[in-house]
Amino acid sequence: MKITRREADHAARLARLALTEEEAEKTTEQLDKILEYVAKLSELDTKDVEPTSHVIPVSNVMRDDVARPSLPRVEALANAPDSDGEFFRVPKIIE
Amino acid sequence: MNAGSKYEAVIGLEVHAQLLTESKNFCGCANRFGAPPNTQTCPVCLGLPGVLPVLNRKAVEYIVKTGLAFHSKIAPESRFARKNYFYPDLPKGYQISQYESPVCEGGRVEIVVDGEVRNVLLHRIHLEEDAGKNIHEGSADVSRVDLNRAGVPLMEIVSEPELRTPEEAVAYLKKVRNTLRYLNVCDGNMEEGSFRCDANVSIRPAGSDALGTKAEIKNVNSFRFVKQAIACEVERQIAVVEEGGRVVQETRLFDSARGVTVSMRSKEEAHDYRYFPEPDLVPLVLDRAQVEAWARELPELPDAKRERFAREYGLSEYDAAFLSEERAAADYFEETVRLSGQPKAAANWIMGDLTRFLNEAGGEIAASPVTPERLAGMLDLVENGTISGKIAKAVFEEMFKSGKDAAGVVKEKGLVQVSDAGEIERVVEQVLADNPNELAAYRGGKEKLFGFFVGQVMKKSGGKANPAKVNEILKAKLQPPG
Known part of the structure; x- marks a missing residue:
């Protein structure tokens, strides 16, 4: 398994990371090593193992459908880089 | 395409x-x-x-x-x-x-x-x-x-x-x-x-x-x-x-x-x-x-309701489909039927005048000013002969606009159907006297004019004459004398 620069660029774009040329090269190399390391797992025979999505044997953790008070708006907006006191404000989304 | x-x-x-x-x-x-x-x-x-x-x-x-x-x-x-x-x-x-x-x-x-x-x-x-x-x-x-x-x-x-x-x-x-x-x-x-x-x-x-x-x-x-x-x-x-x-x-x-x-x-x-x-x-x-357990809680769904409406109330496939499409309309229909015992009349009124007025007013059937109780009340008045089907149209419109019940509208507007034979006979005689040419033509074989006389009688009675009675009395009176 070899990660190409193209794949690394694609992953960076999906993660909204603007990598410099140097970072991109380094990331490609590191990703490749990580995947190679993880690929060791495929050496195991998993023929009789159920695919695992969760490691703890717990299911059905649910809550009753009851509405509880929400945060005051001022707190909800407190961590936002920008707001107008009512809405979060973000750079214009262009469709 | x-x-x-x-x-x-x-x-x-x-x-x-x-x-x-x-x-x-x-x-x-x-x-x-x-x-x-x-x-x-x-x-x-x-x-x-x-x-x-x-x-x-x-x-x-x-x-x-x-x-x-x-x-x-x-x-x-x-x-x-x-x-x-x-x-x-x-x-x-x-x-x-x-x-x-x-x-x-x-x-x-x-x-x-x-x-x-x-x-x-x-x-x-x-x-x-x-x-x-x-x-x-x-x-x-x-x-x-x-x-x-x-x-x-x-x-x-x-x-x-x-x-x-x-x-x-x-x-x-x-x-x-x-x-x-x-x-x-x-x-x-x-x-x-x-x-x-x-x-x-x-x-x-x-x-x-x-x-x-x-x-x-x-x-x-x-x-x-x-x-x-x-x-x-x-x-x-x-x-x-x-x-x-x-x-x-x-x-x-x-x-x-x-x-x-x-x-x-x-x-x-x-x-x-x-x-x-x-x-x-x-x-x-x-x-x-x-x-x-959840499956047992499911309500009757549109397809099942449509089939039941057709079977139980003798509705046409089209009517059953129309009335079962929306739950609110289906509930309205069934409540009206329960109160009036008249499924076909209820279906006709709901699909006709009620839908038309609701569309014009932009309203939902569940909030209709004419409730199932009121529509059933009106259907009763038609069935027992208090008002004619034609008068019912005007009554319904007034009920929709005023939110009053049928009996109230009928009383207020004096729309009670006239079934009294004597009263209808008087109107019929008047109409025949007013239209001697048509009368002569009818008796000469132009039987198509029967409708004309019915129309005149209904008009003169302000739409209140019982149509069945009018037909009966007119038929008798139009026979050549002797």
């Missing part, structure tokens, strides 16, 4: 239905439309660090009931997954959805188009969460974000690409919406966005089994727009192919003002969602007893 029958359309629909829960899907914030912006959020739905989502039990019940209503297979075990993408209305950077193991698989929706019954197969129904709302208007350089909707339980109902025409697509959507409303799991409000639809559209040579490249048309939010958007997208794709081009896979937006679909380039790269199992939510295991 412009290019004739050379091509056929292949349409698959994705319906997003917000569930009618009290609280959001994974936190206790209220699930309510129309609250002031950003007043229904908490650390969970804001995607703050260190929080854990906990699944809403009611949302599970609602999606299972929906699956049962559409004959889906309810998965004994299902899982949640993260769908990763960046958008300002998605604070966590991922949407909690389902990928490999949805709650419901398969299923079918019965539709009727041009009198033909068809079963449209479903692919799956899964549970996820809604995103917030972006507002683009009002400023050239910022968009505003309201996260009240973020985390609201959303059910996605995905059909197989089995629909062939815009008409079928609309019939399917209506049936899905009505069924959800029967189940009371979604209010189906397309204006407020609690019931939304994306359409996957492709074309192929007529009769072919291959699937062409599809375009996804986003958020077509009325039945009319769905029909228009699909029709013009099919035309567009045919034109592309006819000109020697190729349809590209993309997301398009329907511009209802111009009646065209336009490409949304911003969405193009977002299709790599990198789904993976949601580590914060444990698997959902549904036990059979619970599913069976």
Whole structure:
């Protein structure tokens, strides 16, 4: 398994990371090593193992459908880089 | 389709239905439309660090009931997954959805188009969460974000690409919406966005089994727009192919003002969602007893109701379908029948005058000023001969406008039907005396004039004369004397 620069660029774009040329090269190399390391797992025979999505044997953790008070708006907006006191404000989304 | 029958359309629909829960899907914030912006959020739905989502039990019940209503297979075990993408209305950077193991698989929706019954197969129904709302208007350089909707339980109902025409697509959507409303799991409000639809559209040579490249048309939010958007997208794709081009896979937006679909380039790269199992939510295991208990709670659904209306009340197939389509109309009809014992008359009035007045006034049948009690009261007056069917029209209109009951309107306007033979005879004699030429013509063999005399008598009585009595008395009086 070899990660190409193209794949690394694609992953960076999906993660909204603007990598410099140097970072991109380094990331490609590191990703490749990580995947190679993880690929060791495929050496195991998993023929009789159920695919695992969760490691703890717990299911059905649910809550009753009851509405509880929400945060005051001022707190909800407190961590936002920008707001107008009512809405979060973000750079214009262009469709 | 412009290019004739050379091509056929292949349409698959994705319906997003917000569930009618009290609280959001994974936190206790209220699930309510129309609250002031950003007043229904908490650390969970804001995607703050260190929080854990906990699944809403009611949302599970609602999606299972929906699956049962559409004959889906309810998965004994299902899982949640993260769908990763960046958008300002998605604070966590991922949407909690389902990928490999949805709650419901398969299923079918019965539709009727041009009198033909068809079963449209479903692919799956899964549970996820809604995103917030972006507002683009009002400023050239910022968009505003309201996260009240973020985390609201959303059910996605995905059909197989089995629909062939815009008409079928609309019939399917209506049936899905009505069924959800029967189940009371979604209010189906397309204006407020609690019931939304994306359409996957492709074309192929007529009769072919291959699937062409599809375009996804986003958020077509009325039945009319769905029909228009699909029709013009099919035309567009045919034109592309006819000109020697190729349809590209993309997301398009329907511009209802111009009646065209336009490409949304911003969405193009977002299709790599990198789904993976949601580590914060444990698997959902549904036990059979619970599913069976929910199945027993299902109300009578539109198809069953339609069949019963036809069988039990002797309604025509068309009338039964019309009255069973919406639960509110079906309930109104049955309540009227229960009170009046007159199913056919009730059906005629509901489908005729009541529907017309409601459409004109833009009202819902459940809030009709003429209640089932009042309509039944009026039907009683017609049946016992107090008013004629013709007078009933005027009475109904007055009832609708004033909100009064039938007896009150009849009394107030002096509309009681005249059945007294003596009184009708006097009017008949007067009419015959006033129209000697017609009388002579009738007696000379022009029997068609009978209708003319009926009309004159009714007119003279102000519409109040009992028509059956008028006929009887006129027949006798029109005989040549001696």
